[in-house]
Amino acid sequence: MSKQTSFVDRLWDFFCSVKLTIVILILLATTSIIGTVIQQNLSQQEYMQKLGMSEKTYNLFHSLQFFDMYHSYWFLALMGLFAVNLICCSIKRFPRVWKIVREPVLVADDGMYRTFSNRAEVVTTGSLESVRDKVSKLLTDKFTAPVVTEQDGHFHLFAQKAPYARFGVYVTHLSILIIFVGAMIGNIWGYKAFVNIVEGTFVDAVWGRNGQTPIPLGYEIYCENFEVTFYEGGGRPKDYTSELVVKENGKEVLRKTIEVNDPLQYKGLTFYQASYGQSGTPTYRFRVQERASGETVEVVGQQGKHLAIPGGASLIPLGYASNHMDFGPAAQVSIDAGDHAHGNPFVVLQKFPEFDDRRGGDYIVSLLEAEQGYYTGLSVTKDPGVWVVWIGCFLLVAGSMIAFFMSHRRIWVVIQPLEEGVGVKCGAIAHRNQPAFTLFFDELKKDLNDTLVEK
Amino acid sequence: MSSSLLFNVTTIAYFAAMVTFLLYLVSKSDKIALGATVICWVGFLANTAAIGMRWQEAYAMGFEQAPLSNLYESVVFFAWSILLIYLLFDLKYKQRAIGAFVMPFAFFGMIWAQWDLDATIQPLVPALQSNWLTYHVITCFLGYAAFAVACGVSIMYLIKVGKEEKSADESPIGGILGMFPSVKVLDDLNYKAIMVGFPMLSLGIITGAAWANYAWGTYWSWDPKETWSLIVWFIYAAFLHARFTRGWVGRRAAWLSILGFAATIFCYLGVNLVLSGLHSYGGA
Numbered sequence: 145m146s147k148q149t150s151f152v153d154r155l156w157d158f159f160c161s162v163k164l165t166i167v168i169l170i171l172l173a174t175t176s177i178i179g180t181v182i183q184q185n186l187s188q189q190e191y192m193q194k195l196g197m198s199e200k201t202y203n204l205f206h207s208l209q210f211f212d213m214y215h216s217y218w219f220l221a222l223m224g225l226f227a228v229n230l231i232c233c234s235i236k237r238f239p240r241v242w243k244i245v246r247e248p249v250l251v252a253d254d255g256m257y258r259t260f261s262n263r264a265e266v267v268t269t270g271s272l273e274s275v276r277d278k279v280s281k282l283l284t285d286k287f288t289a290p291v292v293t294e295q296d297g298h299f300h301l302f303a304q305k306a307p308y309a310r311f312g313v314y315v316t317h318l319s320i321l322i323i324f325v326g327a328m329i330g331n332i333w334g335y336k337a338f339v340n341i342v343e344g345t346f347v348d349a350v351w352g353r354n355g356q357t358p359i360p361l362g363y364e365i366y367c368e369n370f371e372v373t374f375y376e377g378g379g380r381p382k383d384y385t386s387e388l389v390v391k392e393n394g395k396e397v398l399r400k401t402i403e404v405n406d407p408l409q410y411k412g413l414t415f416y417q418a419s420y421g422q423s424g425t426p427t428y429r430f431r432v433q434e435r436a437s438g439e440t441v442e443v444v445g446q447q448g449k450h451l452a453i454p455g456g457a458s459l460i461p462l463g464y465a466s467n468h469m470d471f472g473p474a475a476q477v478s479i480d481a482g483d484h485a486h487g488n489p490f491v492v493l494q495k496f497p498e499f500d501d502r503r504g505g506d507y508i509v510s511l512l513e514a515e516q517g518y519y520t521g522l523s524v525t526k527d528p529g530v531w532v533v534w535i536g537c538f539l540l541v542a543g544s545m546i547a548f549f550m551s552h553r554r555i556w557v558v559i560q561p562l563e564e565g566v567g568v569k570c571g572a573i574a575h576r577n578q579p580a581f582t583l584f585f586d587e588l589k590k591d592l593n594d595t596l597v598e599k
Numbered sequence: 600m601s602s603s604l605l606f607n608v609t610t611i612a613y614f615a616a617m618v619t620f621l622l623y624l625v626s627k628s629d630k631i632a633l634g635a636t637v638i639c640w641v642g643f644l645a646n647t648a649a650i651g652m653r654w655q656e657a658y659a660m661g662f663e664q665a666p667l668s669n670l671y672e673s674v675v676f677f678a679w680s681i682l683l684i685y686l687l688f689d690l691k692y693k694q695r696a697i698g699a700f701v702m703p704f705a706f707f708g709m710i711w712a713q714w715d716l717d718a719t720i721q722p723l724v725p726a727l728q729s730n731w732l733t734y735h736v737i738t739c740f741l742g743y744a745a746f747a748v749a750c751g752v753s754i755m756y757l758i759k760v761g762k763e764e765k766s767a768d769e770s771p772i773g774g775i776l777g778m779f780p781s782v783k784v785l786d787d788l789n790y791k792a793i794m795v796g797f798p799m800l801s802l803g804i805i806t807g808a809a810w811a812n813y814a815w816g817t818y819w820s821w822d823p824k825e826t827w828s829l830i831v832w833f834i835y836a837a838f839l840h841a842r843f844t845r846g847w848v849g850r851r852a853a854w855l856s857i858l859g860f861a862a863t864i865f866c867y868l869g870v871n872l873v874l875s876g877l878h879s880y881g882g883a
């Protein structure tokens with residue numbers, strides 16, 4: 145054999161070895177710890193200032209790709225090796241298993257009988273055919289119907305159960321490769337993005353994770369309404385929801401109120417409720433009474449605008465607090481008496497509409513309503529590989545259940561004429577859970593004796 | 600009756616069962632072993648009823664959530680899972696001495712929850728309001744519980760096999776160790792428990808991924824909790840392959856099982872209690 149083939153052989157054996165599998169599994173387990181101890185994907189400044197890392201440590205870790213280790217070349221290489229190992233092993237072993245299942249050995253020779261750990265031998269009387277029928281019936285009753293082969297004047301019986309259990313391992317291993325493929329599809333053809341939509345407005349593009357380039361959608365998403373509710377006492381948000389409408393060419397095609405754990409899906413993209421925030425300036429409604437004339441008006445307008453009130457003056461809303469000194473919603477306003485100069489700012493409380501009377505100004509201002517605008521923060525993902533991943537996960541569970549809990553059980557029997565009487569030899573193996581099978585076989589042995597040996 | 604009263608009953612029963620199993624090892628009386636098993640069942644039923652009542656109590660407060668929402672609830676559910684797996688193994692294999700090495704996990708869990716953890720019922724934040732939470736927690740904990748049983752059995756194995764090798768002659772060991780199942784049975788039970796736990800853990804990881812995907816759009820983001828559950832999965836996968844194909848049984852399998860359970864406990868508790876501390880050391 146040339147040197148070259150032997151090198152290839154050794155490489156092949158290396159990739160096929162289960163020792164390699166175990167080493168890889170242990171390496172994956174230990175190296176994965178790194179990324180759980182060192183926070184991932186922070187900036188250099190954060191590592192050095194917040195985490196107090198020296199520049200030397202930072203540079204070392206950076207060159208080892210510890211700051212994004214699950215996407216580092218060495219970790220991906222380890223995963224790749226894992227996949228190659230799995231593929232090589234399956235290629236090497238699968239044909240043999242396929243053969244065991246598809247072309248079972250129907251006739252066991254003496255050498256095989258010697259290796260079985262479950263064995264029985266009985267000597268009986270009668271014709272070969274009658275013994276064959278009795279054994280055949282017993283196997284059919286207690287196990288499963290056997291295949292009978294006649295060879296050299298002997299009858300050979302073979303019965304097997306759950307041969308497919310052999311494939312459980314391969315399904316499991318294949319499932320892991322399928323999950324890898326699904327993850328790669330997602331990485332190559334999918335993306336993650338985000339978008340903020342101010343209540344009452346729409347977007348037609350989302351922003352990639354780098355936040356620089358917009359990704360056009362080809363349709364528009366409106367946020368018609370956003371609501372947030374809180375648990376009583378304390379500010380734990382109970383729920384926040386956005387009413388989204390998808391419009392294509394100006395026509396509404398889909399409407400859904402999304403919340404955390406209940407996203408909107410459209411054309412391969414999924415929109416998740418991720419965050420929210422206050423947006424723009426609130427809109428106010430005031431009741432203003434001119435003290436001198438008693439004339440009362442209601443005005444509506446946005447922050448910073450001059451709202452006309454009696455006497456040629458105007459009211460200017462300056463700011464909003466959702467809970468001013470525990471008195472509830474409040475607005476800060478000032479009054480321009482007509483000379484284009486802002487008067488002193490003062491605060492009015494929504495819950496106490498008569499309160500401003502006591503200020504003693506020319507006008508009595510009551511805040512009736514203020515509506516703070518919100519934007520809804522959506523994270524957007526496209527992952528065409530996710531279904532592949534789920535198929536892989538399903539096969540992983542199904543395959544490992546079969547591999548662990550199903551057992552390929554085989555029984556061989558030979559019936560042969562002896563110098564005196566008929567000899568029956570029986571051997572059996574199970575590829576898993578041998579103790580339970582041995583219990584079963586001991587029962588069968590008893591039944592065999594009861595059937596064949598006259599008391 | 601309230602759930603907290605029933606949780607007290609549970610804790611006392613688990614303690615009593617633990618002590619009774621130890622008494623069994625000393626006295627070798629089958630009646631005492633039966634008594635210990637009955638106490639386990641009583642504790643398990645109390646544990647079940649307590650979790651059920653807590654569920655109702657949360658609903659009565661207006662929180663529509665399964666009782667799996669904070670550390671206290673998860674620890675008492677962990678104790679419940681350990682009992683479930685242990686009792687199933689007891690029904691099937693009837694090796695009573697194992698109780699002495701498994702019940703401490705359930706008892707210490709309960710006593711820790713009762714003494715140290717905040718038992719108030721709190722509402723779930725929106726991110727956790729999902730049925731996936733329930734499926735995810737149940738599958739993970741059944742896995743963890745099977746690994747706890749495997750760990751208890753492995754400790755027994757190591758104690759017994761150490762003694763066996765010291766007593767050079769072939770005479771069977773007497774005394775308390777004589778009450779342990781044979782090392783062969785212990786080794787087999789270790790493997791059987793892991794065989795139950797491994798698919799459960801796989802399902803736990805998968806339901807977690809499905810939930811993450813549904814709620815946030817990524818099924819895997821390598822956060823410390825996810826990563827640690829994968830580490831645990833790798834360790835037990837290595838255990839199974841070492842056993843299937845390289846014949847790693849006995850002592851090495853027992854140590855690997857104990858290591859696996861240590862990693863499991865770290866995944867369950869350490870990630871929240873230790874790593875979050877690590878992460879916050881520079882924070883404001």
Ligand code: HEM
Binds near residue numbers: 161543547
């Ligand atoms: C859920 C995960 C897994 C399960 C349940 C599983 C199950 C099994 C089983 C039952 C065997 C024994 C086959 C036999 O004795 O006939 C086996 C063998 C093997 N496994 Fe896995 N496995 C899993 C994951 C992996 C992974 C991630 C690898 C990674 C490379 C791997 C590589 C191997 C190799 C190389 C063999 C030996 C080949 C063979 O005997 O056919 N397995 N596995």
